[in-house]
Amino acid sequence: MKRTRRSVALSLSWILVLAAGSCLAAAAPEDFHLSRDTRSTLAAIQQDWSEWLAAYELNDGEAQDLALEGLVDGAAELGMKVLPELSLAAAVRAVESAGVGDRQRALRALEAAERLDPGRPETSFASAAIHRLEGSWGRFLGETARGYVRALGVPAMRRAWRHNLVLWLLTTLLLAGCAYVAILMLVRGPALVGSLLKALRRHLPVPVGVALILALLVWPLLLPARVQAVVLNWIILLWAYCVRSERWVLGCLLLAFGLTPIVLDEQRRQVGVEMASPVRAAEDARDGRLGGTVFGDLQRLAIVLPDSTAVLHLIADQHRRMGQCDQARGLYERVVEREPRNAGAWVDLGSCRFLGGEYGQAIESYRRGVAIDPDLAQAHFNLSLAFSELYRFAEADLALRRAQEIDSGRVAAWLKQTPRRAAAEVAAGLERSREIRRDLKASWVFEDDGAAWSSPWRDYLSVPLALAGVLLAALVGRFLPVGLLEERASPLVTPAAGWGTLYRVLVPGLPDLEAGEPLRGLAGLVIVCGLLLVPWASAYGYRQPWGYEPAAGLGWAAALLGLALFFLLRWRREVEF
Amino acid sequence: MAYQGSLSDSPFPEVLQHVGRTAGTGILTLQGRDEIIGVTFLDGEVVSVDAVNQPPEDGLGYVLAVSGLVSREDFSVLVAENQAGGGRVIDLLVERGYINRRQLLEALRQQTLRLCAEACSWESGQFRFYRGDQVSYEHGIEPINVDDLLAKLAVGPERPAAAAVAEPEPAASRAPAWLTPDAMPSPSGARPLAAPDAGPAVEILGLEPRTPKALAVEMPAMAPPAVEMPDPEAWRDEDEPAGRRRSRPWLDVDWTAVRAPQLPGRLLGIGLLVALAALVLLAPDRFLVPLEAQERIRTGMASEVLSSLFGKVDRAAKTYFLLRGRFPADLRELIALDLLAPGDDRLADDRRLSYTAAPVSYLLAIEGEARLDASTRTETISGNFLLDPEFSPPELLATPPLVLLD
Structure with missing residues (x-):
């Protein structure tokens, strides 16, 4: 009941935000109003997609190309570069066609996918699937590898990988650490049990002593965190029987246990923010990705962070890109009001005024921009355009020369790409997605911490517990009666040859702990645990935000290959010795 | 990977030199046909040597006896007392005033040389160096440089002046002639039972004294010793009372009790591994955040x-x-x-x-x-302009184009 209430509380804020977003989307708020022209372009994109699908079904290549051109042009009209969702759908269509043996259409669809969103990892994965269906295994592997490389270039995917890598590393370290303690019990356990039994034998019958020792070792199973409690208990008991480097490993393991929840809490906050649709929309706008819900999501962003100047700036830039200068202008004015030293906003405000024919005001805005950042080439270039419109050619020439001095290459490009003498954009607001993420995360942390059920001391409880564990272990080791330490020794657990060789090869860490090389032993365990967890990580961790799945089983293949190689090397070294 | 190998490939002096050169700290175990010797190194220098299957009377007791410092009888009594009361025999020796600290250290040094000499005679067997950060050895003992040790071994160990007491023959029965004084009655091939107080290396290694059967189980690579069961009293006085022999503590060791603890420790270790695997697979979040x-x-x-x-x-x-x-x-x-x-x-x-x-x-x-x-x-699909037909009504597309007449 308590847990359910917490879950509800945790998600309530987001539900409210989303609900509010939906209501306001219906009411078309002033922050993100779509003009009739924009809606018309969006409708045209929708229609072009339907035409592409129909042409694909009819295998009409010309109509497909025409529809494709319409889609790309439609996105460009809105100042966007790519249509990722349509690209994904085209890639799926390609694999479907390949599945029924229509290679020609499959390749055509794949080309369309690449055209709609160049460099997309999903397109490579789809291409790999097509090669797999055709039995071209070399190309399949090549395209799969290409897909992964492309995925590294997509920020959202890169972030998901980074988070999963942290998760995998922490799990690997802790699992390897626990396995280390278990193997330490194999090696040092007999000495521990033996010395305890020796002490107890003086006062108690042997069976009672054995029962007591067993109880001492496993009593933490009664605690809530059973396995970890047992590990902690064993660390404390084995501490006295370990050499210094082993104690270091045990101490670090305890600290890792203590810090892991805090790292994961921080990580899940980051993930929550990064996965939020408004944040994704901000990044889509920055990268020119025209998704189906990008406008609604940007609108939600404005609702979630109503006081964020970065959000205002970003939305203003997006309006301006889409040619909705009336909306953009009002937003820019609010931005410069809050951030008078924002040169980019001044310049883009000037561009809105310029497009509205208010050249005098435009010049004023550009001059404010130049005053703040004299090296802003866009400001000088736009200033030259405005002066030209007012027939002040000498000043225009001067401003243009100044812009060329600052960045002649870009000025040449602006002159070439803007035959109608359109203003150059700064679009600094589109680059503020990182700041927006930070603001969003800050507001989320505030909501969480303010909740009645949240208390920081509970979140950080694991750290003092870990430190107490280290301290207790050291104290027990220090003050343990001398008699109990008579057998602080590493017994020869395994014989030198025969099955002992096999045992040492297959149980990583054991021969190294026997040989007094604990760090090497831990490294072996980390490698094995890490490889074993590779396939597990994809099922347990945060899902990759890609739309098309690469071939299944690659994780297993990598893990098995790695393990085979690892044990082969161990076998060779063992045999050599 | 540990430094290990066969003594037939790498003779003991060569192994000693290797460990000495690498300034290793740890324990070098030598597993001969029917004896295990542990050589303790500190930064490449030898600080102690112990034989697992050698009772104290055959080791330190012998050295002290031939030095004329402690008689065999006194030493046996001390061992018996030690078994009853705990602690170490060597501490008891000093406490009772039989020898002083300096003499003790010298006796231990002699014992080290003697066992090294015995190991030098082994032509087969296996060795393995267990590296460690710290080793246990008698406080005050002067580490022996490997080169010095080998030089001494080349001329034989520094034998005590009084050699009236017979020295037990090394278990391998291939000891150099100078190790076996003529006057000594040899227990030829006999393999003495282990004593529980077998020395510091035994403690460090956790090498429990074992019966031949235990050795055969634990070390299958070893050929079982083709010798008779030992007679640890072989070199003692013939007229020693039989009752006293039976009461000797190393004969009264409860082997079951000594070996039994190995199993629970191992079972628990394996149990933890299984529990960990299950926890990670079934409740990974509880593994990472257990509280x-x-x-x-x-x-x-x-x-x-x-x-x-x-x-x-x-x-x-x-x-x-x-x-x-x-x-x-x-x-x-x-x-x-x-x-x-x-x-x-x-x-x-x-x-x-x-x-x-x-x-x-x-x-x-x-x-x-x-x-x-x-x-x-x-x-x-609401709000998604790609999916929702109502997002951009059709009339937007039906808008007639603006025609400029001029």
Whole structure:
């Protein structure tokens, strides 16, 4: 009941935000109003997609190309570069066609996918699937590898990988650490049990002593965190029987246990923010990705962070890109009001005024921009355009020369790409997605911490517990009666040859702990645990935000290959010795 | 990997030199045909040597006896007392005033040389160096440089002046002639039973004194000693009372009790490994965040993992809608199209996702747990300009173009 209430509380804020977003989307708020022209372009994109699908079904290549051109042009009209969702759908269509043996259409669809969103990892994965269906295994592997490389270039995917890598590393370290303690019990356990039994034998019958020792070792199973409690208990008991480097490993393991929840809490906050649709929309706008819900999501962003100047700036830039200068202008004015030293906003405000024919005001805005950042080439270039419109050619020439001095290459490009003498954009607001993420995360942390059920001391409880564990272990080791330490020794657990060789090869860490090389032993365990967890990580961790799945089983293949190689090397070294 | 190998390939002096050169700290174990010797190194210098199967009377007792410092009888009494009262025999020797500290250290040094000399005679066997950060040895003992040790061994150990007491023959029976004084009655091939107080290396290594049977079980590579069962009193006085022999503590060791603790320790270690694997597979979040007090972190993490899964399903379902004009009837359709991975219809703890499609929307939840929170999500095509026909009404497209007459 308590847990359910917490879950509800945790998600309530987001539900409210989303609900509010939906209501306001219906009411078309002033922050993100779509003009009739924009809606018309969006409708045209929708229609072009339907035409592409129909042409694909009819295998009409010309109509497909025409529809494709319409889609790309439609996105460009809105100042966007790519249509990722349509690209994904085209890639799926390609694999479907390949599945029924229509290679020609499959390749055509794949080309369309690449055209709609160049460099997309999903397109490579789809291409790999097509090669797999055709039995071209070399190309399949090549395209799969290409897909992964492309995925590294997509920020959202890169972030998901980074988070999963942290998760995998922490799990690997802790699992390897626990396995280390278990193997330490194999090696040092007999000495521990033996010395305890020796002490107890003086006062108690042997069976009672054995029962007591067993109880001492496993009593933490009664605690809530059973396995970890047992590990902690064993660390404390084995501490006295370990050499210094082993104690270091045990101490670090305890600290890792203590810090892991805090790292994961921080990580899940980051993930929550990064996965939020408004944040994704901000990044889509920055990268020119025209998704189906990008406008609604940007609108939600404005609702979630109503006081964020970065959000205002970003939305203003997006309006301006889409040619909705009336909306953009009002937003820019609010931005410069809050951030008078924002040169980019001044310049883009000037561009809105310029497009509205208010050249005098435009010049004023550009001059404010130049005053703040004299090296802003866009400001000088736009200033030259405005002066030209007012027939002040000498000043225009001067401003243009100044812009060329600052960045002649870009000025040449602006002159070439803007035959109608359109203003150059700064679009600094589109680059503020990182700041927006930070603001969003800050507001989320505030909501969480303010909740009645949240208390920081509970979140950080694991750290003092870990430190107490280290301290207790050291104290027990220090003050343990001398008699109990008579057998602080590493017994020869395994014989030198025969099955002992096999045992040492297959149980990583054991021969190294026997040989007094604990760090090497831990490294072996980390490698094995890490490889074993590779396939597990994809099922347990945060899902990759890609739309098309690469071939299944690659994780297993990598893990098995790695393990085979690892044990082969161990076998060779063992045999050599 | 540990430094190890066969004495037939690398003779003992060579092994000593290697460890000495590498300034190793740890214990070098030599496993001969029917004896195990442990050489303790500190930074490449020898600080102690012990034989596992050699009782104190055959080791330190012999050295002290031939030095004329402690008689065999006195030493045996001390060993018996030690067994009853605990502690170390060597401490008892000093406490009782038989010898002083300096004499003790010298005797230990003699013992070291004697055992090294014995090991030098081994032509077969295995060795392994157990490296460690710290080793245990008698306080005050002067470490012996390996080169010095080898030089001394080349001329034989520094023998005590009084050699009236017979020295026990080394177990390998291949000891150099100078190790076996003529006057000494040899227990030829006899393998003495181990004593529980076998010396510091035994303690460090945890090498419990073993019966030949135990050795055969633990070290199958070794050929079982083709010798008779030992007679540890072979070199003692013939007229020693039989009753006293029987009461000797090393004969009264409860072997079952000594060896029994090995099993629980190992079983517990294996048990923990199994429990860990099960925990990681069945409840990974509880493995990483085990405390009940940190449930908020666990819940929050699970919620974000679920969100990422929902996001993926949403992307797949809407791609499907783009192609078919409807949402799929089942998540398996999305898996078949590779829009989802095979495991994406369930969570890591094997709870399945429940998916219900409607013409323009779908409901996604955890099976049997649909409720009004983040674990249940409804998605529609509303607001998506690619899917929603009402987002941009058709009349927008039907707008007649503006015709300029001029």
